[in-house]
Amino acid sequence: MSASPSSQKPHCAAVYGPVKSGRFGRSLGIDPIGIISTCSFKCIYCQLGNIQQQTTQQQIFVPTSQIISELQAIAQREIQLDVVTVSGSGEPTLALNLEEILAAIKEIFKQPKVVLTNSTLLGDKSVRNALLLADIVAVKLDAVSSNQLRQINQPLEKIDLPDIIQGITQFRQEYQGRMAIQTMILSSWTAETQAGYIHLLKVLQPDEIQINIPSRPRVLVSQLESRGNDIAESRAYACENFKLLTPEELSAMAQKIHTATKIPVRYPILGDR
Numbered sequence: 001m002s003a004s005p006s007s008q009k010p011h012c013a014a015v016y017g018p019v020k021s022g023r024f025g026r027s028l029g030i031d032p033i034g035i036i037s038t039c040s041f042k043c044i045y046c047q048l049g050n051i052q053q054q055t056t057q058q059q060i061f062v063p064t065s066q067i068i069s070e071l072q073a074i075a076q077r078e079i080q081l082d083v084v085t086v087s088g089s090g091e092p093t094l095a096l097n098l099e100e101i102l103a104a105i106k107e108i109f110k111q112p113k114v115v116l117t118n119s120t121l122l123g124d125k126s127v128r129n130a131l132l133l134a135d136i137v138a139v140k141l142d143a144v145s146s147n148q149l150r151q152i153n154q155p156l157e158k159i160d161l162p163d164i165i166q167g168i169t170q171f172r173q174e175y176q177g178r179m180a181i182q183t184m185i186l187s188s189w190t191a192e193t194q195a196g197y198i199h200l201l202k203v204l205q206p207d208e209i210q211i212n213i214p215s216r217p218r219v220l221v222s223q224l225e226s227r228g229n230d231i232a233e234s235r236a237y238a239c240e241n242f243k244l245l246t247p248e249e250l251s252a253m254a255q256k257i258h259t260a261t262k263i264p265v266r267y268p269i270l271g272d273r
Contacts, residue, residue, distance in 0.1 A: 012034060012035045013031075013070060014030060014031050014032065014034065014062045014066055014067045014070055014088075015028065015029065015030055015031075015067065015070040015071060015074055016028075016029045016031065016088075017029040018079060018080075018081055019085075021083075021085075022266075022268055023138075023180075023210060023266065024082060024083045024085060024114055024136075025082030025083060026080060026081050026082045026083075027081070027082065027083050027084070027085040027114070028074065028079070028081050028083070028084045028085065028109075028111075029085055029087060029088060030067065030071075030084060030085065030086045030087070030088065030101065030105065031062070031087070031088025031089050032061060032062050032067070032086060032088060032092050032095035032097065032098060032101055033061045033062070033088050033089045033090035033091070033092065033094065033095065034061045034062045034088075034089065035089070036052050036053055036061075036089075037049075037051050037052045037053065037089045037090050038051070038052065038053040038054075038055060038061065038089070038090040038091070038094060039051045039053075039054060039055075039090040039091040039094070039118065040054065040055065040056045040091055040094070040118065040120040040121070040155060040156055040159060041054075041091070041118050041120065041153040041154060041155050042054055042153075042154040042155075043118075043142070043152060043153050043154065043184070044151075044152060044153075044154065044186075045152075045184055045186060045214045047214075048089055048090070051090065053090075054156055055094070055156070056094070056120065056121065056156060056158070056159070057094070058093075058094050058095070058096045058121075059094070059095075059096055060095065060096045060097050061094070061095055062095070062097075063097075064097045064100045064101060064104065067101055067104065068104045068108070071104060071105065071108045071109070072108060075108050075109065081109070081111050082111060082112075083111050083112045083113070083114045083136070084105050084109050084111050084112070084113055084114065085114040085115070085116065086098070086101065086102065086105075086113070086114065086115045086116070086134070087115070087116040091117065091118050091120065091121070092115060092116070092117060093115075093117050093120075093121040093122075093124075093127045093130070093131070094121070098115075098127070098130045098131075099129065099130035099133060102115070102130065102131075102133035102134055103133060106133065112135035112136055113133065113134045113135050113136070114134065114135065114136040114137070114138065115131055115134045115136075115137045115138070116138045116140075116182070117131070117137065117138070117139055117140065118139075118140040118153070119139045119140050119141065119164050119167055119168055120155065120159050120163075120164060120167070121167070122139065122164070122167030122168055122170065122171045123163055123166060123167040123170065124167075128170065128171050128174055128175070131171065131175065132174065132175060132176070132177075134177060135177050135178065136177060136178045136179075136180065137171070137175065137177060137178075137179050137180070138179075138180040138181075138182040138210065139168050139171070139179065139180070139181055139182065139206075140153075140181075140182050140183070140184075141164070141168065141181050141182070141183055141200065141204075142183055142184050143161060144161075144193055144196035144197050144200060145161065145193075145196070146160055146161045146162075148193070149161045149164075152184070152186065165200065165204075168181075168204055169203070169204060172204055172205065172206070178207045178208065179206050179207055179208075180206055180207060180208040180209070180210050181201065181204065181206040181208075181209050181210070182210045182212065183197070183209070183210070183211050183212065184212050184213070184214070185211055185212065185213055185245060185250070185253070186213075186214070187245070188245060188249060189253070194253070194256065194257075197257070198256075198257060198260045198261060201257065201261045201263060202260075202261055205263070206263060207263075207264075208263065208264050208265075208266060209257060209258075209261070209263050209264065209265045209266070210265075210266045210267070211250070211253065211254055211257070211265060211266070211267045212267070212268060213244045213245055213250065213268060214244065250267050250268075251267070253267075254266075254267045
């Protein structure tokens with residue numbers, strides 16, 4: 001990779017955890033973005049708080065050599081892991097060295113490689129090629145209309161839902177691993193919204209559907225510690241709580257989606273994440 005970091009950032013650990021995840025078990029986190037949270041979205045529920053830099057411009061944020069060094073140090077400790085997950089403090093596909101990072105993980109760990117993406121860069125062939133190295137890719141789809149996208153995900157102006165859907169469609173056609181569609185539900189959906197979502201799922205045909213609700217309060221300022229699970233309990237940060245669906249509402253929605261699509265649906269129970 002010939003590109004180099006576009007700016008000098010303070011050093012921070014790029015590898016963190018393990019984090020307990022209801023979706024993936026004990027997950028070692030890999031953050032290719034670093035200390036300045038950077039994303040193409042500013043989701044209203046984002047656990048990172050207010051995204052500091054909103055962009056679709058790719059660059060190398062954390063040198064691959066640093067990540068390899070940290071991975072090797074963790075590997076020597078023989079920590080029990082179920083997966084290694086690339087996510088962290090922003091949108092991981094913004095990292096130009098994502099392919100190098102995934103290749104390095106494969107060399108050092110035998111556990112499955114997971115990438116969590118907001119789907120906004122899937123229209124880029126080079127991004128899709130990098131993701132082919134992952135065993136599991138969870139792609140975000142929180143909206144079934146452009147208006148809903150702007151309300152929930154607050155993307156950059158040039159990002160619109162049809163482009164996101166097209167990118168997911170292209171990736172689904174090329175990817176041989178396990179693709180999950182991950183959706184955050186903030187309030188009860190109308191019958192029309194549910195029908196639109198089910199239609200998209202039938203078109204996209206993911207291997208799994210993950211419907212989630214915010215599992216912890218949203219910090220109101222950016223905090224690197226929120227890459228993990230326990231910021232709201234362990235730190236005195238100002239937080240915002242969400243009014244959540246009841247377990248009964250969430251279960252009913254999951255069952256309706258599964259019945260209509262015949263695709264496995266996972267959803268949180270109690271403290272599941």
